[in-house]
Amino acid sequence: MGIDTPAPAVAAMKKNVFLLFLCQALMHASVVGQVTMSALIGHSLASDKALATLPMALQMAATMAASIPAGLIFARLGRKPGFVLGAVGACLGSLTFALGIWQGSFFIYCLGAVPAGLGFGISQHYRFAAAEVATPDYRPRAVSLVMAGGVLSAIFGPELVKHSRESLAPFLFLGTYLVLAVLPLICLALLSMARLPPAPPRPRVATPLAGIITRPAFLTAAITGAMAYGTMNLVMTSTPLEMQLCGFGIAASATVIQMHAVSMFAPGFVTGRLIARFGVRRIITVGALLNLGCVAVGLAGNGFAHFGAALMLLGVGWNFMFVGATSLLAEAHRPEERVRAQAANDFIVFGTVACTAFASGAIHAQAGWVALNLLLLPAVAVALVLMVLQGRRVKLA
Numbered sequence: 001m002g003i004d005t006p007a008p009a010v011a012a013m014k015k016n017v018f019l020l021f022l023c024q025a026l027m028h029a030s031v032v033g034q035v036t037m038s039a040l041i042g043h044s045l046a047s048d049k050a051l052a053t054l055p056m057a058l059q060m061a062a063t064m065a066a067s068i069p070a071g072l073i074f075a076r077l078g079r080k081p082g083f084v085l086g087a088v089g090a091c092l093g094s095l096t097f098a099l100g101i102w103q104g105s106f107f108i109y110c111l112g113a114v115p116a117g118l119g120f121g122i123s124q125h126y127r128f129a130a131a132e133v134a135t136p137d138y139r140p141r142a143v144s145l146v147m148a149g150g151v152l153s154a155i156f157g158p159e160l161v162k163h164s165r166e167s168l169a170p171f172l173f174l175g176t177y178l179v180l181a182v183l184p185l186i187c188l189a190l191l192s193m194a195r196l197p198p199a200p201p202r203p204r205v206a207t208p209l210a211g212i213i214t215r216p217a218f219l220t221a222a223i224t225g226a227m228a229y230g231t232m233n234l235v236m237t238s239t240p241l242e243m244q245l246c247g248f249g250i251a252a253s254a255t256v257i258q259m260h261a262v263s264m265f266a267p268g269f270v271t272g273r274l275i276a277r278f279g280v281r282r283i284i285t286v287g288a289l290l291n292l293g294c295v296a297v298g299l300a301g302n303g304f305a306h307f308g309a310a311l312m313l314l315g316v317g318w319n320f321m322f323v324g325a326t327s328l329l330a331e332a333h334r335p336e337e338r339v340r341a342q343a344a345n346d347f348i349v350f351g352t353v354a355c356t357a358f359a360s361g362a363i364h365a366q367a368g369w370v371a372l373n374l375l376l377l378p379a380v381a382v383a384l385v386l387m388v389l390q391g392r393r394v395k396l397a
Helices: 007-045 054-077 079-103 106-111 113-123 126-133 136-147 150-164 174-180 183-191 209-213 216-245 250-265 268-278 280-298 304-330 335-366 369-374 376-396
Strands: none
Touching: 007 054, 007 079, 007 106, 007 113, 007 126, 007 136, 007 150, 007 174, 007 183, 007 216, 007 250, 054 079, 054 106, 054 113, 054 335, 079 106, 079 113, 079 126, 079 174, 079 183, 106 113, 126 136, 126 304, 126 335, 136 268, 136 304, 150 174, 150 250, 150 268, 209 216, 209 335, 216 250, 216 280, 216 304, 216 335, 216 369, 216 376, 250 304, 268 280, 268 304, 280 304, 280 369, 280 376, 304 335, 335 369, 369 376
């Protein structure tokens, strides 16, 4: 915290960060619950079992598609109206998922992925809003703290699935989606208390988008984020299916996803401090190495402990890499370019996630669990090479 920052301003800043933390938790609880249920529901509703992860793939594609309209909304109206639209989309998505289950329709269930994905895509900007309300020296902590809101969702989402999945029997998971539809409404109430930045000033001469996305710093941040999120999603999406094939029930797979999600977000309480102390490149490198550990443990056996430990390593690796990539992105653009740079970054990141979500089910069905895990290795190699190149650029600067 800068020593010249007045105490009331510091208190207001921390209040806004805390509200963003809670909103992040609520919006991500739906997604964590969806990860637990989606492949299982898709497997039960789809005639072609290779399409089991299609709903999650569509949701991630919608998340990618949301990056461009979200950027326009944030640029013209400011953060709060954009987040309100995201919450409405998430609510509508949960209700449509519920309708698909009630009707036993794979098509309707897939339709729910569109508004749900749009809502999730817009919610990705909570971390950017945290960077904007924070002072420069508090920014890494603000970003990591808001992302740590996922800890609450990691605990709450799977527990909600466990305790509500049969509440409206015989329609498995119908009650869960009706409960998930309430969470964005609570988010709307919290947003009404937050003070977020207005729309940024529009520059007289806008930097061409090509000029932003071809910068080495932007490419490093975007590709690192894509590798982090894409590889994590590739393994996570098919884990409930693999566990089911190994004889585990829904409660066991929900527990593993819960362990994974906690591991994804709990480091957020300290990742910002670690970046400030050791540097962003080292933290991203450690995250990539943890992903290698995930592959090693995941291929060592098919017991509950193997699934749990592998996904916990994957979760911490994702956190280090993704928070690090977000920190790099903040240094890759000027203030007036921030919304466009953020939208382009999320388009790249979640485009990759959509591809891995769809590929996960097909690869798992056709090539198996071992091949799925081995696909993490090229992505880890790319991330490590990018960190070496980033280090050389810093030395030459």
